[in-house]
Amino acid sequence: MGTEQSTCVATTCDRYPRLAKFHNTIPQFDMADKDQQILDLQQELERIKAQGNLQFDAYQTVLTRRYCSAAMSELFSQRSRIGIWRKLWLALAESERALGIDTITLEALEEMKAHLYVTDSDFEIARVEEKKRRHDVMAHVHAFGVVAPSAAGIIHYGATSCYVTDNAELIIMRDALDILLNRLAKVIWNLSNFAMKWKEEPTLAYTHLQPAQLFDLQAIEQVRKDLRFRGAQGTTGTHFQGDASKCDQLNELLCTKLGFPSCYDVSTQTYTRKVDLIIANAIAGLGATAQKICGDIRHLANWKEIEEPFEANQIGSSAMAYKRNPMRSERVYSLARELMSKPANFANTLSDQWAERTLDDSAIRRMDIPDMFLLSEAILLGLDNITDGLVVYPKRIQSRVQEELPFMVTESIIMKLVAKGASRQEAHEEIRVLSHQAGSVVKNEGKPNDLVSRIKNTEFFKPIWGDLDSMLDAKLYTGRSVDIVERYCGAGGPVELKLVPYMKSIIETSTAELSV
Template identity: 95%
Template sequence: MTEPRSKRDAVKSDSNTWVYSFQGDASKCDQLNALLCTKLGFPSCYDISTQTYTRKVDLIIANAVSGLGATAQKICGDIRHLANWKEIEEPFEASQIGSSAMAYKRNPMRSERVYSLARELMSKPANFANTLSDQWAERTLDDSAIRRMDIPDMFLLSEAILLGLDNITDGLVVYPKRIQSRVQEELPFMVTESIIMKLVAKGASRQDAHEEIRVLSHQAGSVVKNEGKPNDLVSRIKGTEFFKPIWDELDGMLDPKLYTGRSVDIVERYCGVGGPVEIKLVPYMKYITETSTAELSV
């Protein structure tokens, strides 16, 4: 977005009028443009423009701003999914009503609001693209009305989205025990790849190991889905002779931390002291430290 912000239109009407005004000295048109840009604090003007700058600039800015909408929708979509699984919750006031019909509900209303606003923000570039592509030879006035609507809307939507995200993230609640419970439900399935690798290292055929674990996994999955019982894959493995070479190692393999990869290191490196996030926030720390969390009415 730097380039569109750093330039302005040249002084334009009918270019012949200016040449005539300067008695045929076209260089004075360029001098006037340079003088006007200096007076207004712009480093330069667009090399080529009509009486308006190219509407490509609006499209470039709209695409950049709409990226905020996509990011916000991704964040709030994940929050909504995790809230459905009861792993996290957004801030919830003591007297807040989650549903007028079902009193137990704690719907992520803030995330739903941001999600909806983000959807509208993401739609804006289409209008600017249509405006640009439909300018005919030089320019038509059909661009005026939609620009007066969509340019302010775009930034008002962005502000509302950011205020919502600020409120949500400041009071986000995480339930580690619930997360641990859900991880334990899936852990027997998560460990299957490691089991195959260990069997192969002990001389087993990878194809045979894969087939044996596939059959037992589907049997265990059927018990969970059709009978509503706990995942019994581990006990099935311990009761199948094919897996005897890794029986004594199996319990030690059921540690969730073995299957998080480098996630902890990556998050700490990216978000920790001296990381990219902190560096990006340095120019805005004054505003971050001096402002309070946005308040929303839900």
């Protein structure tokens, strides 16, 4: 028990600073007392490990640790989920009492109200009970009854497990959709402002200057609007002590208490898993949009036309100091890839629900539903950060436009020649030959595009020589782009009108800050 044990304890304390206080209090002269202190230290270590408080010694999802907001992470936490279960049990008991079940006392309801927050000790009680019962819902029924003893006999009265699990899932998804809608509105606002600021900058037909589309906002708004409550029905979904009218009254009371317009028209023990798939499809569409946006930004960054925000002390590469990697766009692109894969899981879960239901939906939904929303928020936080600080390099854009502009005006040259009496086919052939010659100079000799000088030195084009310089104005070839952006993103346009319900959140929300 000598030096070897002391070294072991010191090493353990280095790894877990919270335990250092135990080591520091071990008297060096009393071996028996030292043995007890070592035992206490080991027990404390086991206790901390059991609670999962060693953030560097247990796997944590990167979504909650680095990429998502505290609000979204907390919403999907166990404390939030079980707290919602307790609210559901309280709402059920209150509604049942209102409909005539007088065995539910006011004292029971008051005790339930006083213990809606789930404490650490409540979780410990449930953990011990679940070990015996192998049933998480019943374990938490027991834990709730311990702190609300007057209600212990009526908690979960007339309910099946899916009353709390499914309805809690619907409540959580509803609240998560509200978070996503506000995040998405902020990104659309950023893109709209960007489009208005740069609407007159001609560029080589890249889509980054197109106004933000509202398809994703509308799709997610629709699934949020269509979301309903499962209700309180049991395994068959038909009875309230034989009084069918009270079934409907009970569900109406629950919907009012829990903030839903109504229940789904038909549900048995579970709400249909089609709901999860519909939500997943809408959110996966957001992932596709995000990947498209960030893919374009990455290409534009490579061409040095546009960059995402790059901080003064940011390092792009540990080896190549000059690099300015678009790491924000790369992250969003990567997360979007995973998000787009989610509907396949929900489709498989739906199709594998035999008859009324099977339980093989349980484990996968515990992972997929939180992941879907956490991924979505991480993507939107990334897009908010990117789109609020995009850096545009007009001179570089103009330089690239000038490289290609001679080719872009060739159709207009042909039209002018025809208007002056030339053959359209002859004009096309002449311009084709000169264009290929100029292209060869650019590609094979590395010289500037000399198509304009070739045209000015070719007799066939003499009728339009006087017009040629005025035709080399890039703004002549942007069509109605400026008008479209102003009409869509400007005052009174569709974007402004659609974002009205979200303006308070947009104004109050600061631009997202990202961890690497």
